[in-house]
Amino acid sequence: MGKRISSMISILLVAVLLLAACSSKSSSSEKTTIKYWSMWNKGEPQQVVIQKIIDEYEDENPNVKVDVQWMGREVMSKVRNGALSGDAPDLTEQSGAEVEGALINNKLVEPLNDLLSMKIPNEETEFQEVFIDNILPFYQKEGNTYFIPYEIISSGFHYDENLFKKFGVEPPATWEAFVEINKKFKSEGLAPLAQDGNIDFYNAYYYYWLVERLMGPGALVKAAGDKTGETWSQPEYLEAAKKVQELADNEFFADGYKGSQYPAAQTAWASGKSAMVLVGSWLSSETAEYSSEDFKYKAFPFPEVEGGKGGKDQAELYLIGWVAPKGADKKAVQDFLAFAMQKKYQEGIVKDTKNISSRNDLEAPEALADFRDIVVNASSYHKEYDGLQAEYPDWWKTVFLPLDDKLIFGEIKAEEFVQELQKQTKDYWSKK
Template sequence: MGKKRSSFFITLLLALVLVLSACSSGSSSSSKDTTIKYWSMWNKGEPQQVVIQKVIDAYEDANPDVKIDVQWMGREVMSKVRNAALSGDAPDLTEQSGAEVEGALINNELVEPLNELLTKKIPNEDTPFQDVFIDDVLSFYQKDDNTYFIPYEIISSGFHYNENVFNEHGVEPPKTWDEFIEVAKKLKNAGLAPLAQDGNIDFYNAYYYYWLVERLMGPGALVEAAGDKTGETWSQSGYVEAAKKVQELVDLGLFVDGYKGSQYPAAQTAWASGDSAMILNGSWLSSETAEYSAEDFVYKAFPFPTIEGGKGGTDQAELYLIGWVAPKGAQKEAVSDFLAFAMQKKYQEGIVKDTKNISTRADLEAPEALADFRELVINASSYHKEYDGLQAEFPDWWKIVFLPLDDKLIFGEIKAEEFIKELQKQTKEYWDKQ
C-alpha cells in the first residue's frame, strides 16, 4: 500500500514537472523579449546621434532579447513626448535639456523615478552608477528626493577668445565688468572689433541681459520677475542696471559692424577667422567653428565678469545639461539596464572625442578647446540653469515678450529705461490674457 502510494506521488510529481517545463518553454520568447521605445532629440547624422547609435548597437549585441526602437525626432521632441505622455502612449526613453525636461515632464508628474538606478553597478566597471558623475550634476534636477533626469553631456556659456589674439594685443581675460569694458576699448582702439554677434539668433542676443541680471541679482531673479503678474518687479534697480550695461555696450560701439543683420553663422565664422576678439556663447561654439579657425587658433574661455556690489560671482556656473528621462509608464527596469550600460566610460568617451563636448563622467577630461569650461563647472560653488530656466518655466512669455524686447535693446532701438517700462507693461498684459 505504501509503495503504491509512493509510486503514485512520484508519477504525479514527474507529470507536474513536465507540464510546468512545457509551459515555461512555450512562453519564454514572449516573456523575455523586450522592446524599448526611444524618442531622441538628435537628428540622423549629428555627432551625438552617431555616438548613441553605437551604444544602441552594442547593447543589442550584448542583449539579443532586447530591441531598442529609436526614432531620431530632433529638437522639438519634448512637446511630442509630453502630448504622448498625457494620452498614455509615451516612449520608454527620451532626452533633452534638463530645463526642458523639467518644464514639460517633471513638473507635470509625467516621469518615472529612476532611484534604483543610482546603486546599480556600471557593467564591466563594478562601480555604482551614481559614483561616476561630476559632483552635484546628477542631483541637479532631483525633486522630492527622486532622480528622474540622467545627464550625459554638459554645456555652459561664457566668453570665447583666441589666446594668441589676446597675447598679441597684450590683454588678459577680464574678471570684472570694468576690466571687461577697458579690454574691449583697447581692442577697438587697435582696430579689432571686440564682440562678435549673430543678431538673427534672438536667444544668443539674450545672453547679455541674462548674464548681467545673474551677476547683479543672483539666480532666480529673472524667473521671479517674469512670473510677477503685475510686472512691477522689473522696476527694481538691478533689472534697470543690467539693461543700462547692455546699452553701454551698444553706445560704445563694441559689437562688430553689421551685427544686427548678421545671419548665423556669419559672425561666429568671422570671429574664428580673426575678424573679432570675443564672442559670448555656449560651449558648443568651438566644435561649430573649428573648421574655420586658423591652425594657430587657441580656444580659451572666461566666465562672465563680476559686477561691483552684485550678488553673483564667477564661482557660480551655468549648468546646461543634456540627458535621458523615462516618461510616465516606461519600462523602468529595462530603461535602467540600458542607461547603466550607456554610461560606461568606453561609450561616454564618444561624447568627448566624437561630439567634442563635456561628459558628465568625472573621470573623463574635456576636449582641449573646452578645458576652461570644464574647469568653470567642476570648480563652481553653485550652479544655475541656462537663462535662469526662463525658456522652460515660461516658454511663451520668453518668446512673445522677452526675446523681441531684448533684441530691440541690444540693437540700440530702445534705451534701457524704455526696455524696462515695456517689460513691465507687456508682462502684465501677457498674464492678464492667461
C-alpha cells in the same frame, strides 16, 4: 475502470507538463522593448554615439530591443503629449531645463532612484560615483532622481589666447575691466564683440548674464512669472539693461551685427576679425574648420558686477540627459542607462561629439578645457537663461526676446526696455 482513470490522469499530467514547458520556453524567449524617442537627428555626432551604444547593448542582451526614433529638438512636446495620453516612450532626452518644465514639474516622470546604486557594467563602480560632483543632483526633486545627464554645456566668452597676447590683454574678472579691453580692441581697429543678430536667444545672453551677476539665480524667472509686472521695477533689472545699452552705445559689437546671419559673425571671429564672442560651449566645434592652426581656443566666465550677488565662480549648467516618462519600464531603462554610462561609451561624447562628458574621469576636448574647469570649480550653478525658456516658453518668445533684440541693437534705451517688460508682462498674464 480504475486502470482507465489512472491512465487518463497520467495522460493529463503529461499534457500539463508539456504545456508548462512550452509556456516557460515561450516566456524565456519573449523580448523586452525599450521605446526610445531621441532629441537627436540621424547623422548628428550624438546620434552616431548613441546608436553604437544601442547596437552593442542589444548584442549583449538579445532579449531586449531598443526601438529608437530620432525625432529632433521638438521631441519634448511630443513626449509630454504622449505622457498625458498614456502613450509615452520608456526613454527620452533633452536639456534638463526642458525636461523639468515639461515633465518633472508636472509629475510625468518615473524616479530612477534604484539606478544610483547599480554597478556600471565592466567597471564595478556605483552609477552615482562616476559623475562630476553636484551634477547628478541638480534636477533632483523631493529626494528623487529623474534626470540622468551625459553631456555638459555652459556659456561664457570665447577668445583666441594668441590674439589676447598680441594685444597685451588678460581675461577680465570684472565688468569694468571687460569694458576697458573692449575699448582697447576698438581703438586698435579690431571689433571687440562678434554677434549674429538674427539668433535672438544668442542676443539674450548679455541681459540674462548681467541679471544673474547682479541678482543671482531665479531673479529672471521671478520677474517673468509676476502677473502684476511690478517685479521689473526693482533697480537691478534696469542696471542690467543699462550695461547692455553701454555695449551698444560704445559700438563694441562688430559692424552690421543687427543684420548678421548665423554663422557669419562667429565664422569671422574664428578668422580673427573680432576678439570675443559670448555663446555656448558648442562654438569651438562649429568654428574649427574656419580657425587657423595657431588659433588657441580659450574661454572666461561672464565677469562679476560690482555689488552683485552672483560671482564669476557661479556657473551656468546646461545639461543634456535622459529621463523615463511616466509609465516607462523602469527596470529595463535603468539597466540600459547603467550600460550606456560606461566610460568606453561616454568617451564618444568627448572625442566624437566634441563636448564635455558628465563623467568625472573624462577630460574635455582641448578647446573646451576652460569650460570644464569653470563647471568643475564652480561654487554653485544656475540653469541656462535662468530656466526662462523652459518655465515660460511663450512669454520668452513673444515678450522677452523681441524686446531684448531692440535693446542690444540700440533701438530702445534701458528705461524703455524695462518699462515695456513691466507693461507687456502684465498684459501677457492678463490674457491667460
